[in-house]
Amino acid sequence: MAATLASLGLAGLDRKGPAPRPDMVISGLCADSRETRPGFLFAALKGALDGAEFAQYAVRMGASAVLTSAEGAERARADIGDWPVPFLIDENPRRRLALAAAAFYGAQPETLLAVTGTNGKTSVASFARQIFAALGRRAASFGTVGVEGAVTKPLAMTTPEPITLHRLLAELADAGVTHAVMEASSHGLAQHRLDGARLSGGAFTNLSRDHLDYHADFESYLAAKLRLFSELLPEGAPAVLNADDSTYHQAARAAKRQEIIPFGRDREAARGLRLIEARFDAAGQELDLEWRGAPRRVRLGLIGGFQGLNAMAAAALVIGAGEAPDRVFEAMNRLTGVRGRMEHVATRANGAAIYVDYSHTPGGLSTALAALRLHTPGRLIVVFGAGGDRDRGKRPEMGRAACEGSDAVIVTDDNPRGEDPASIRASIRAACPNAIEIGDRAEAILTGVDALSPDDRLLIAGKGHETGQTVAGVTHPFDDAEQARASVAALDGEDEA
Numbered sequence: 001m002a003a004t005l006a007s008l009g010l011a012g013l014d015r016k017g018p019a020p021r022p023d024m025v026i027s028g029l030c031a032d033s034r035e036t037r038p039g040f041l042f043a044a045l046k047g048a049l050d051g052a053e054f055a056q057y058a059v060r061m062g063a064s065a066v067l068t069s070a071e072g073a074e075r076a077r078a079d080i081g082d083w084p085v086p087f088l089i090d091e092n093p094r095r096r097l098a099l100a101a102a103a104f105y106g107a108q109p110e111t112l113l114a115v116t117g118t119n120g121k122t123s124v125a126s127f128a129r130q131i132f133a134a135l136g137r138r139a140a141s142f143g144t145v146g147v148e149g150a151v152t153k154p155l156a157m158t159t160p161e162p163i164t165l166h167r168l169l170a171e172l173a174d175a176g177v178t179h180a181v182m183e184a185s186s187h188g189l190a191q192h193r194l195d196g197a198r199l200s201g202g203a204f205t206n207l208s209r210d211h212l213d214y215h216a217d218f219e220s221y222l223a224a225k226l227r228l229f230s231e232l233l234p235e236g237a238p239a240v241l242n243a244d245d246s247t248y249h250q251a252a253r254a255a256k257r258q259e260i261i262p263f264g265r266d267r268e269a270a271r272g273l274r275l276i277e278a279r280f281d282a283a284g285q286e287l288d289l290e291w292r293g294a295p296r297r298v299r300l301g302l303i304g305g306f307q308g309l310n311a312m313a314a315a316a317l318v319i320g321a322g323e324a325p326d327r328v329f330e331a332m333n334r335l336t337g338v339r340g341r342m343e344h345v346a347t348r349a350n351g352a353a354i355y356v357d358y359s360h361t362p363g364g365l366s367t368a369l370a371a372l373r374l375h376t377p378g379r380l381i382v383v384f385g386a387g388g389d390r391d392r393g394k395r396p397e398m399g400r401a402a403c404e405g406s407d408a409v410i411v412t413d414d415n416p417r418g419e420d421p422a423s424i425r426a427s428i429r430a431a432c433p434n435a436i437e438i439g440d441r442a443e444a445i446l447t448g449v450d451a452l453s454p455d456d457r458l459l460i461a462g463k464g465h466e467t468g469q470t471v472a473g474v475t476h477p478f479d480d481a482e483q484a485r486a487s488v489a490a491l492d493g494e495d496e497a
C-alpha cells in the first residue's frame with residue numbers, strides 16, 4: 001500500500017523545508033516516532049508531550065515528510081537545524097492526519113454508524129450489530145470490548161486513533177463487512193480520531209459525569225460528544241437522540257442538519273421510538289413501544305430498564321440506516337446481553353444471584369442499582385471501587401450513588417494504577433461512611449458473596465469485561481465473573497449459574 005501527498009490530500013498545504021519530489025511515495029503513516037519506517041509520513045502531534053520533539057528521530061529513521069502545526073515545525077527546527085525533509089503545516093494536524101489515514105486505507109464498510117454518550121455505547125453498538133446480523137447483513141461492531149461480529153479481534157482503545165481506525169475499517173471492508181457500528185468516545189471525538197470516517201448515522205445515549213480529568217468542564221465534555229452531529233455526520237443522516245436526557249434539546253440543536261429520530265419515554269419521542277410501558281420479570285422485560293405512533297411489542301432477555309432503552313436506540317439506528325421496521329422489531333426479541341454489562345455470572349446454592357456490570361460512573365452505578373432493585377426481593381449488596389489516574393471528583397459521587405442505591409456497600413480497588421489505593425477508597429467512603437472497606441478485590445467479592453441470603457442479590461460493579469487489575473504499572477490477571485464463580489464454589493462447593 002502506498003500513496004502520494006496529492007492522493008492523501010496533503011499537496012496543497014503550507015510547507016517548510018525542501019519541496020517534495022514529484023514522484024515521492026508515502027509508504028505508510030505514523031504518529032509515534034518509534035513506529036517510523038523509511039518512506040513514512042510522521043505526524044507530529046501535540047498532546048501531554050509534544051510530538052514535534054520526536055520529529056528528529058522520525059527523520060533519522062527515514063520519514064519522507066512530517067505533518068505538523070506551524071509551532072511544531074519551529075520546534076523541530078530548533079532541534080534539527082534546518083528542515084531536512086518537507087514539513088507540511090496544518091492548523092489542526094490531528095484532523096488532517098485522520099483525513100489522510102482515510103485516504104491512505106481507502107475502503108470502509110458501506111454503512112458505518114457511530115454511537116456516543118457517557119453510558120451505553122458498547123451496548124448500543126453490540127445490539128445494532130446483532131440486529132443487522134439477524135437481518136442477514138454481514139456486520140461488525142467495535143469499541144471497548146474489541147471487534148465483534150463477522151470479524152473478532154481485540155482493540156487497545158474504545159475509539160482507535162485514526163491510523164488504526166482506518167486500517168481496521170479497510171480490513172472489515174475486505175472481509176465483506178457492509179454494516180459496522182463503532183463507539184465514539186469523547187476523547188476520540190475531541191482528538192478528531194474519526195474525522196476521516198464516512199459516517200451514515202449516529203446515536204447519542206445520555207450524558208452524565210465522567211472524564212472531567214480530561215475535559216475542562218461539563219460543557220466541553222458535552223461539546224466533544226456533540227461534534228458527532230455538528231461536525232461529522234452528513235446532512236440528512238439519521239441522528240438518534242435520547243428524548244429523556246436533560247441534554248436532548250442541546251443535542252437536537254447540534255443535529256439540526258440531520259434527520260432526528262428521538263427515542264425514550266418522553267412525549268418528544270412520539271415522532272420516533274417511544275416507550276409506553278416496560279414490564280420486568282426474572283428473565284428480562286417486555287416493552288410496549290410505538291414506532292411513529294404505531295404500537296409494537298417486544299420481549300428482551302435483558303436485565304435493566306437502561307438495557308431496554310439501549311435496545312431501542314439500537315433499533316432506531318438500524319431503522320434509520322434503512323432497514324424495514326417490522327424486521328427490526330422482530331429481531332429485537334433475539335438480542336443477547338453484552339459481556340460484563342448486567343451479566344448474571346453466578347448463583348449461590350440458596351438461590352441468590354450475582355451480577356457483574358461495567359458501571360464506573362456515578363450515573364452508571366445508580367442506574368445499575370436501580371435496575372437490579374426491581375429484581376431483588378431481599379437486600380441489594382454492591383462491591384465496587386474507582387479507577388486511579390482518572391476523574392477524582394467522581395469518587396465521592398460514586399460513594400453516594402452506592403450508599404443511596406443499595407443496602408450494603410463494600411468498597412474495594414478497581415485499577416488503582418499509579419495512585420495510592422487506600423486514598424481512592426477513602427474518597428469514596430467520604431460520601432458513604434457505613435461502607436465496609438476491603439482493598440483486595442477477590443476478598444471483597446468473597447465477602448459479598450458470603451453475605452447473600454436467598455432473596456439477596458450482589459452487584460459487582462466497575463470492571464465488567466476487564467480481565468486485569470492494574471496496580472502501579474503492572475496488570476495482574478483478574479476477572480470479576482471468574483472470581484464470583486470461584487467464591488460460590490468455595491462457599492457452596494459448586495457453581496449453579
Ligand SMILES: CC(=O)N[C@H]1[C@@H](OP(=O)(O)OP(=O)(O)OC[C@H]2O[C@@H](n3ccc(=O)[nH]c3=O)[C@H](O)[C@@H]2O)O[C@H](CO)[C@@H](O)[C@@H]1O[C@H](C)C(=O)N[C@@H](C)C(=O)N[C@H](CCC(=O)O)C(=O)O
Binds near residue numbers: 032159
Ligand atoms: C489522553 C489521551 O487520550 N491521550 C491520547 C493522545 O495522546 P497524547 O497526544 O497526549 O500523547 P503524548 O504521549 O502526549 O504524545 C504526543 C505525541 O508524541 C508522540 N510520541 C511520543 C513519544 C515518542 O517517543 N515519540 C512520539 O512520537 C505520540 O505518539 C503522540 O502522537 O493521543 C494518542 C495517539 O492518538 C493516544 O494513544 C492517547 O491515548 C491514551 C493512550 C489513552 O489512554 N487514552 C484514553 C484516556 C482514551 O482515549 N480513552 C477513550 C475511552 C474513554 C472511555 O472509557 O469513555 C478511548 O477512546 O479509548
Ligand SMILES: Nc1ncnc2c1ncn2[C@@H]1O[C@H](COP(=O)(O)OP(=O)(O)OP(=O)(O)O)[C@@H](O)[C@H]1O
Binds near residue numbers: 122158205307367
Ligand atoms: N442507557 C444507559 N443509561 C444509564 N446507564 C447505562 C446505560 N447503558 C449502560 N449503562 C451503565 O453503563 C455501563 C457501561 O455500559 P456500556 O459499556 O454499554 O457503556 P459505554 O458507554 O460503552 O462505556 P465506556 O465509556 O466505558 O466505553 C453498564 O454496565 C451500565 O451500568
Ligand SMILES: N[C@H](CCC[C@H](N)C(=O)O)C(=O)O
Binds near residue numbers: 387390415463466
Ligand atoms: N475505559 C474507562 C473505564 C474504566 C473503568 C474502570 N475499571 C477503571 O479502571 O476506572 C476508563 O479508562 O476510564
Ligand SMILES: [Mg+2]
Binds near residue numbers: 121143144183
Ligand atoms: Mg464502551
